[in-house]
Amino acid sequence: MQPNVMLPQKSPAQPNGLYAELMVHAVGLPNDELFAQMISSQINGIGALPPGLSLDEKGFSELLTNHFPGVELVIRCTENVPDPRALERDDVLALLLEHRAFKDSSEEWMAGIVTAACMASDHLWQDLGLWSRDHLSRLMMQNFPALAAKNVHDMKWKRFLYKQLCEREGINACRAPSCEYCADYLKCFGPEE
Numbered sequence: 001m002q003p004n005v006m007l008p009q010k011s012p013a014q015p016n017g018l019y020a021e022l023m024v025h026a027v028g029l030p031n032d033e034l035f036a037q038m039i040s041s042q043i044n045g046i047g048a049l050p051p052g053l054s055l056d057e058k059g060f061s062e063l064l065t066n067h068f069p070g071v072e073l074v075i076r077c078t079e080n081v082p083d084p085r086a087l088e089r090d091d092v093l094a095l096l097l098e099h100r101a102f103k104d105s106s107e108e109w110m111a112g113i114v115t116a117a118c119m120a121s122d123h124l125w126q127d128l129g130l131w132s133r134d135h136l137s138r139l140m141m142q143n144f145p146a147l148a149a150k151n152v153h154d155m156k157w158k159r160f161l162y163k164q165l166c167e168r169e170g171i172n173a174c175r176a177p178s179c180e181y182c183a184d185y186l187k188c189f190g191p192e193e
Helices: 017-025 032-043 057-067 086-098 106-118 124-128 133-143 145-149 157-168 185-189
Strands: none
Touching: 017 032, 032 057, 032 106, 032 133, 057 106, 086 106, 086 157, 106 124, 106 133, 106 157, 124 133, 124 157, 133 145, 133 157
């Protein structure tokens, strides 16, 4: 009789075979590691991104070719269904694209991927399938530096993005004159673990 061995569940912080394979083929662009984390997490059922990281099949194939040449993953994207949050999605995407660094074409893919993850309900780094909030902060600084620079108090990223949208429209969502006095302060600035 063999002993009952329980294998530890994969956590997003543990590299897996697909992540290692992607990194072997990485070309050395700034977003390589971040995309590898998101792809390997999505394939392993971690995070909230749909197949292809929310990109269409052509876009996902181009992402692989640009960042991980030699790696072939066939992703079948789901049919386009009416999106009740289309206007919200468009606003988030426009905000990100407006603040992109203009250093690498993958910033456009990243804006679309981050926008898709904003529509999910967990912390943004978890919805993206990243391994820590630090990776999300790096993503924001690399791809959207002017926007990231505005997050001077280290607000949670999803809340921060929506706060930026509210400020654009002149909406003050905080119940107090400043965040430090708001009853929801810990929800916006507390730990994300």
